[in-house]
Amino acid sequence: MRAPWPRGPVSRLFGRFGNRHRGMLVAGFALRLGEMAADLATPWPVAAVIDRVLGGSRSHNPLAPLLDAFGTGTTAMLTTAAGAVVLVALVSAGFDYAGDRVLNAVGERMSSSIRCETFAHLQRLPMSYHDRQAVGESTSRVITDCDRIKESLVVLFSMLCPGVLAAGSYAVALLLLDWRFGLIGLGCIPVVYLTGARNHRRGHRAARGQREAEGRLAAVVTEVLHGIGTVHTFGRHELHDEHFATRSVGVLREGLVAADIQARRVPLLESATAVCVAALLWVGGMGVLSGQWSIGQLVVAMSYLAGMVTPLRSLSKVSMVFAQGHASAERIIAILDEPTVTHRPAPRRGPRPPRRAEGRVDFVGVSMEHGDRVALRRLDLSIGAGERIALTGPNGVGKSTALALVSGLYLPTGGVVRIDGRATGDLPPQWLHRQVTAVLQDTFLFAGTLADNIRYSRPDAALADVVRAARAARVADFADDLPAGLRTRVGDRGVGLSGGQRQRVGIARALLADAPIVLLDEPTSGLDRDAEELVVAALARLVAGRTVVMTTHRPSLLTMATRVVGLTAVGDRTRVAAMGPPG
Numbered sequence: 001m002r003a004p005w006p007r008g009p010v011s012r013l014f015g016r017f018g019n020r021h022r023g024m025l026v027a028g029f030a031l032r033l034g035e036m037a038a039d040l041a042t043p044w045p046v047a048a049v050i051d052r053v054l055g056g057s058r059s060h061n062p063l064a065p066l067l068d069a070f071g072t073g074t075t076a077m078l079t080t081a082a083g084a085v086v087l088v089a090l091v092s093a094g095f096d097y098a099g100d101r102v103l104n105a106v107g108e109r110m111s112s113s114i115r116c117e118t119f120a121h122l123q124r125l126p127m128s129y130h131d132r133q134a135v136g137e138s139t140s141r142v143i144t145d146c147d148r149i150k151e152s153l154v155v156l157f158s159m160l161c162p163g164v165l166a167a168g169s170y171a172v173a174l175l176l177l178d179w180r181f182g183l184i185g186l187g188c189i190p191v192v193y194l195t196g197a198r199n200h201r202r203g204h205r206a207a208r209g210q211r212e213a214e215g216r217l218a219a220v221v222t223e224v225l226h227g228i229g230t231v232h233t234f235g236r237h238e239l240h241d242e243h244f245a246t247r248s249v250g251v252l253r254e255g256l257v258a259a260d261i262q263a264r265r266v267p268l269l270e271s272a273t274a275v276c277v278a279a280l281l282w283v284g285g286m287g288v289l290s291g292q293w294s295i296g297q298l299v300v301a302m303s304y305l306a307g308m309v310t311p312l313r314s315l316s317k318v319s320m321v322f323a324q325g326h327a328s329a330e331r332i333i334a335i336l337d338e339p340t341v342t343h344r345p346a347p348r349r350g351p352r353p354p355r356r357a358e359g360r361v362d363f364v365g366v367s368m369e370h371g372d373r374v375a376l377r378r379l380d381l382s383i384g385a386g387e388r389i390a391l392t393g394p395n396g397v398g399k400s401t402a403l404a405l406v407s408g409l410y411l412p413t414g415g416v417v418r419i420d421g422r423a424t425g426d427l428p429p430q431w432l433h434r435q436v437t438a439v440l441q442d443t444f445l446f447a448g449t450l451a452d453n454i455r456y457s458r459p460d461a462a463l464a465d466v467v468r469a470a471r472a473a474r475v476a477d478f479a480d481d482l483p484a485g486l487r488t489r490v491g492d493r494g495v496g497l498s499g500g501q502r503q504r505v506g507i508a509r510a511l512l513a514d515a516p517i518v519l520l521d522e523p524t525s526g527l528d529r530d531a532e533e534l535v536v537a538a539l540a541r542l543v544a545g546r547t548v549v550m551t552t553h554r555p556s557l558l559t560m561a562t563r564v565v566g567l568t569a570v571g572d573r574t575r576v577a578a579m580g581p582p583g
């Protein structure tokens, strides 16, 4: 059902993640109400002492029955009032503790769910999204923006909600005490609201600018750390220092705007609320002088007004946290709104694909554009099941793109890529992952053991299968010399292994996947002759009995192909020419 009001990022996030903790939220707010009730009772023992003990009058006091129950002598009333002060404070503290525990736990749980779902969603976004988004920027959203949302939720539950509840309750209590006191108290609310709302919009703009600038800064850090070897080799540290400092100025500029807004807000609100306190003091003082109210009642009214303005003042101090949380919620919603690869249009009706594809691949009028860059133009090419085809051609003609289209990494922007006669866009992604495997130019290894990395393609594989794949791919040749064998940990990005060794782990991974279609994207480029020999020997085992589409310029790999074709871009077509027998 659609909400009857336009739903902003904050309410959408809250609706989606807060609903899951409805029970705890209700319990938390009930505890807050208990605390409020205790706080409302706080000034009455003092009023009783002033009016009944010191003034000797019997003015109205809601705690009178309790105070009178322990005796009406001055000492008894004084003792009971002192005891009541402690008791009320203890009850209020108990509710405060329990309310904070419950509501802050909701804030923590909500932000944890937001973080996990944002990461899960981000991983499933298509390559076209990741191509245009810097890694540092995405990291900054998952980590920093989720953190900002967490801070806002904690402040929301521990300050904003109790503050609003307190201000509302004190305003009602003032009204009940006397309508004139109530009007003065209520007069404070629009002043605070108008000051806060105006500043929230400015604060939100500054916070949004700051988060965008911080995201760009994170992108610089990630880029430089990815290429730190190149930075050291060429000694270009100063270049990146300057680059970083330039981007950092953007963060600083927005931060200064936010600091200015924050600095203005507190005095503005303090002045506005001081006017209300002064008005109450004057009106109340005149009332006491004319005998309309007792001094005790004026003390209670002043205490309620102080109770009302204190949370309003403290809210002004945290409003920048909300502005930042708001800006971060927009950035998180922007990710969650992106369609994932599993949200493709529903496949056209047809029989379920068989468990294992035969391995026929057809490109029919396939075009591919990456933004404004054209990678393939109406390519027609058919590859039979079990055929091993090598794509050659000039740099940038679209060989790697053709491979990426077979694996479903991208969907063509024109034409269709078919596997066993069915368009890749109509095939369930999970099925496609089982039919197509790849060894790329540089195998990416995750932090974990060698065995974990091989098992990445088939998490349920038995250890014996992992060992068999490791032997066939000649990983065992070097793993046997390591103290922990296949249980040796490799660091982030496979640090500690040579290029050739990493490629052999990649081949073992592909072997274990046992897919009928294998893609090889320059798997031996960058290797020396000895390493290449070992990798080619491993690849020979991988390609046997499967459909293979490879891109390579290396003769040792070309000899594995049953057909070599050359791609050339001519006008609006990517043409295919047979290049004669391989080798």
Ligand SMILES: Nc1ncnc2c1ncn2[C@@H]1O[C@H](COP(=O)(O)OP(=O)(O)OP(=O)(O)O)[C@@H](O)[C@H]1O
Pocket: 131, 370, 371, 373, 374, 375, 376, 393, 394, 395, 396, 397, 398, 399, 400, 401, 402, 551
């Ligand atoms: N992710 C991407 N984003 C933007 N443009 C891209 C992307 N991938 C490829 N391209 C562009 O598409 C064109 C084809 O690239 P592709 O890598 O497929 O060519 P290639 O024939 O494999 O080149 P090479 O022989 O140099 O590896 C190039 O102009 C390239 O700049």
